[in-house]
Amino acid sequence: MPSKKTDDNVADNFEDLKRLGARIKALRIKAGFTNYEYFAYKHEISRSQFGRYERGEDLRYSSLLKVIRAFGITVEEFFSEGFD
Template structure:
């Protein structure tokens, strides 16, 4: 059976994962994390809220967390139940 995610569901999961990782790295403020990693603070806040982002930006964020794509997607993206 094919399971489909809506764009909003995927973006929400991305935002939650980004926020979770930022906090786990000890950053209570998304603005400070963004500033330290040369990412637009306003945009980073939007990403955490589940707004759309470019793939290249996602790659940059994952790199800022010093992770691989596999590590990033290993949590929070479990298979959806039909």
């Protein structure tokens, strides 16, 4: 039987990934891209992967950095909104 601590960690990770996805989507829309596929194509990111990122599915740190660079912002700027 999983421990309460493990269950809490999984829930925290899920919420963090959802916040990441929401932030990525908000930045894409702010950049004027109503369609995530066009943004991904233009920045040479796999369209299917980018869709997963916006949905808050797991991603590698190197993938997150590529997305952040596509927005032309720093890591600090990325995490300046939507995260506690």
